[in-house]
Amino acid sequence: MTGGAALARIGLYARSETRLFHVALARRLKERFGARLVLYSGNPQESAFYRRHGEGVFEEIVEAKVLHAAAMEAPTGDHRRASIDGMTEIA
Numbered sequence: 001m002t003g004g005a006a007l008a009r010i011g012l013y014a015r016s017e018t019r020l021f022h023v024a025l026a027r028r029l030k031e032r033f034g035a036r037l038v039l040y041s042g043n044p045q046e047s048a049f050y051r052r053h054g055e056g057v058f059e060e061i062v063e064a065k066v067l068h069a070a071a072m073e074a075p076t077g078d079h080r081r082a083s084i085d086g087m088t089e090i091a
Helices: 016-033 044-053 063-070
Strands: 009-013 035-042 060-062
Touching: 009 016, 016 035, 016 044, 035 044, 044 060
Parallel strands: 009 035, 035 060
Antiparallel strands: none
């Protein structure tokens, strides 16, 4: 995959403490590489901020409430997984 193809469409997950950085980064990626950017935000306030300050930068702004909720859930059942080499288990 060439650098241009790798940067054709980019997804960013918004964090309130880095919101100004994300807007600047998105602008740079769009200007320099012509990237199409999708921003995933955690709540309506973040979405509103990015719509206001990132006007024309993001192709789409998606509130990712479901992803955020799933990430915060405690593991249930047997959550052990095999290691990368497949030889040992990680608890």
